[in-house]
Amino acid sequence: VSLGYVDGRVVPLAEATVPLTDRGYLLGDGLFETMRAQNGHVFRLEEHAARLRHGLHVLGLDEGLITAFRDAVGALVTAADPGELYLRVHVTTGPFRDVPGMDPEPAVTGLCRPLAGYPGSAYAGLRLVTSAHRKDRRSPLSTVKHMSYLPHVLARRQAIADGADDALLLNEAGRAAEATTANVIAFRDGVAYAPGPGEGALEGVTRGVLLATIAEAAELRFSLPLDVLAEAEEAVLTNTSGGAVPVTRLDEAAIGDGRPGPWAGRLRDAYLKAVEEETR
Amino acid sequence: VSLGYVDGRVVPLAEATVPLTDRGYLLGDGLFETMRAQNGHVFRLEEHAARLRHGLHVLGLDEGLITAFRDAVGALVTAADPGELYLRVHVTTGPFRDVPGMDPEPAVTGLCRPLAGYPGSAYAGLRLVTSAHRKDRRSPLSTVKHMSYLPHVLARRQAIADGADDALLLNEAGRAAEATTANVIAFRDGVAYAPGPGEGALEGVTRGVLLATIAEAAELRFSLPLDVLAEAEEAVLTNTSGGAVPVTRLDEAAIGDGRPGPWAGRLRDAYLKAVEEETR
Numbered sequence: 001v002s003l004g005y006v007d008g009r010v011v012p013l014a015e016a017t018v019p020l021t022d023r024g025y026l027l028g029d030g031l032f033e034t035m036r037a038q039n040g041h042v043f044r045l046e047e048h049a050a051r052l053r054h055g056l057h058v059l060g061l062d063e064g065l066i067t068a069f070r071d072a073v074g075a076l077v078t079a080a081d082p083g084e085l086y087l088r089v090h091v092t093t094g095p096f097r098d099v100p101g102m103d104p105e106p107a108v109t110g111l112c113r114p115l116a117g118y119p120g121s122a123y124a125g126l127r128l129v130t131s132a133h134r135k136d137r138r139s140p141l142s143t144v145k146h147m148s149y150l151p152h153v154l155a156r157r158q159a160i161a162d163g164a165d166d167a168l169l170l171n172e173a174g175r176a177a178e179a180t181t182a183n184v185i186a187f188r189d190g191v192a193y194a195p196g197p198g199e200g201a202l203e204g205v206t207r208g209v210l211l212a213t214i215a216e217a218a219e220l221r222f223s224l225p226l227d228v229l230a231e232a233e234e235a236v237l238t239n240t241s242g243g244a245v246p247v248t249r250l251d252e253a254a255i256g257d258g259r260p261g262p263w264a265g266r267l268r269d270a271y272l273k274a275v276e277e278e279t280r
Numbered sequence: 281v282s283l284g285y286v287d288g289r290v291v292p293l294a295e296a297t298v299p300l301t302d303r304g305y306l307l308g309d310g311l312f313e314t315m316r317a318q319n320g321h322v323f324r325l326e327e328h329a330a331r332l333r334h335g336l337h338v339l340g341l342d343e344g345l346i347t348a349f350r351d352a353v354g355a356l357v358t359a360a361d362p363g364e365l366y367l368r369v370h371v372t373t374g375p376f377r378d379v380p381g382m383d384p385e386p387a388v389t390g391l392c393r394p395l396a397g398y399p400g401s402a403y404a405g406l407r408l409v410t411s412a413h414r415k416d417r418r419s420p421l422s423t424v425k426h427m428s429y430l431p432h433v434l435a436r437r438q439a440i441a442d443g444a445d446d447a448l449l450l451n452e453a454g455r456a457a458e459a460t461t462a463n464v465i466a467f468r469d470g471v472a473y474a475p476g477p478g479e480g481a482l483e484g485v486t487r488g489v490l491l492a493t494i495a496e497a498a499e500l501r502f503s504l505p506l507d508v509l510a511e512a513e514e515a516v517l518t519n520t521s522g523g524a525v526p527v528t529r530l531d532e533a534a535i536g537d538g539r540p541g542p543w544a545g546r547l548r549d550a551y552l553k554a555v556e557e558e559t560r
Contacts, residue, residue, distance in 0.1 A: 004300050017297035018305055020284050020389055025298055026368075027429040028308030060437060088306075109300055133419055138412060141431055148428030149307040151421055157340060172452070 003079055005072045005110035010079040013111055022107060024092030028148030031055040036115055036240050037077050037085040038279035047205045055144040065091050065106055072110040084115040118242040125248030125260050126237065128179065131155035131167035135177040135200035142200040156180040168250065171200035176224040182237035183207040186229050187263050193224040206238045206271060213270040234261035243271035283359055285352045285390035290359040293391055302387060304372030308428030311335040316395055316520050317357050317365040318559035327485045335424040345371050345386055352390040364395040398522040405528030405540050406517065408459065411435035411447035415457040415480035422480040436460040448530065451480035456504040462517035463487040466509050467543050473504040486518045486551065493550040514541035523551035
């Protein structure tokens with residue numbers, strides 16, 4: 001069953017509302033985290049809290065909101081069924097007021113529902129198209145998970161209209177940054193190219209989990225030039241919903257031999273094992 | 281009195297809510313228009329509708345939503361007091377659904393309240409600071425008035441924290457694009473420099489009204505290089521709330537002699553006269 005969290009209470013999701021005047025609605029002026037849970041345990045809650053803390057800092061909001069975030073997570077997980085859950089918790093700057101500079105009264109909301117993940121067919125390999133939208137590394141928002149998501153939404157919508165699965169966003173320097181809801185990692189000649197915050201990508205929690213596995217067998221580099229991606233043997237997208245999902249095409253070209261490679265399977269297994277160990 | 285418009289009905293603003301699962305809230309996936317009205321007449325409604333139509337096109341939404349937009353405007357203006365009103369109407373892509381590519385069920389909401397405008401002290405001259413955030417002319421969203429407004433919100437918040445009134449955003453080529461909620465126009469040697477959509481600025485309705493007045497006495501150019509702005513005799517911000525408001529400082533430097541000039545007064549008068557004539 002799907003649940004919402006508003007005004008400190010858990011309600012059926014279909015009944016959860018927010019004020020029209022919430023700045024999260026009017027202006028996209030807020031932050032969010034998406035998480036997965038099982039048996040009442042949220043996977044890597046501390047990493048999500050740390051990323052949220054970074055966002056609070058960039059938005060000039062009080063770090064104490066981390067407590068309200070934990071309360072929302074706890075209330076949703078406690079009220080939900082013990083199966084695999086998807087959680088999304090938001091912190092917005094609260095009601096719109098006309099006086100500039102007035103202290104915000106932040107609001108915390110959330111929702112949870114059964115984890116859907118990627119369809120099984122995704123693991124046969126995704127096709128990405130390069131988006132015209134770019135991440136700008138100079139913006140402090142480029143590494144913040146915030147509610148003004150329309151550029152990414154539009155990039156994804158365009159990719160799907162073009163018959164692809166997702167869009168690859170470049171940074172303003174023209175190197176790969178991320179997909180619209182996932183980090184990207186490519187492999188070539190024993191080196192893993194995993195663009196992170198320094199390249200304008202969000203610091204994905206799943207990416208962090210998988211880098212530990214990758215580091216056992218490959219050298220790590222934290223940028224992904226397009227010429228490297230064009231010659232990669234393999235590439236994956238990583239996020240909370242999918243773990244590691246193989247990417248087998250970029251625009252009109254195959255990546256590697258156009259089929260999922262050994263890294264994709266290895267990382268998917270490593271991710272599911274990490275989730276299982278932490279949430280069983 | 282302040283009113284909200286949700287589900288096709290007018291309610292007190294404090295009681296107006298939207299679903300937590302609305303994509304306008306979750307993702308900033310929507311459009312808005314801000315308008316002014318008086319005596320039941322909305323100033324330049326057709327220009328606002330035209331800009332919204334452009335946004336609907338970019339977001340891949342049905343043009344027929346213009347009718348729902350007009351309905352919202354009409355319901356709010358009819359229900360409100362006849363004095364000077366500020367209106368804000370939103371079109372979002374509606375409830376979040378998990379299936380990518382599924383047709384959206386867009387939602388239209390709105391609010392109105394007495395027009396506040398800029399404080400009288402603003403007409404003594406605003407100070408802008410140059411923001412690190414840039415508009416990217418390559419993004420189709422750069423000319424769309426959309427709900428993912430956080431970059432502008434943050435630029436404004438930073439400007440106010442720095443003791444200024446607003447931020448000046450440059451485009452990716454380093455020329456002036458716009459302020460966070462206003463267009464910018466500068467004057468030098470009988471030429472008006474008014475960056476518009478071609479420079480990554482929103483096509484302001486007020487800007488359009490004032491360009492007609494400016495064209496009577498100055499040559500128009502549609503970009504504003506920073507070296508021109510540094511040598512300008514005068515500059516103004518233009519938007520629905522303020523009409524034309526003088527800018528007298530940029531970062532640490534005075535613009536012109538650091539006092540409001542003749543264009544500011546002339547444009548403010550021309551704007552108020554246009555509003556009066558259309559809405560009396």
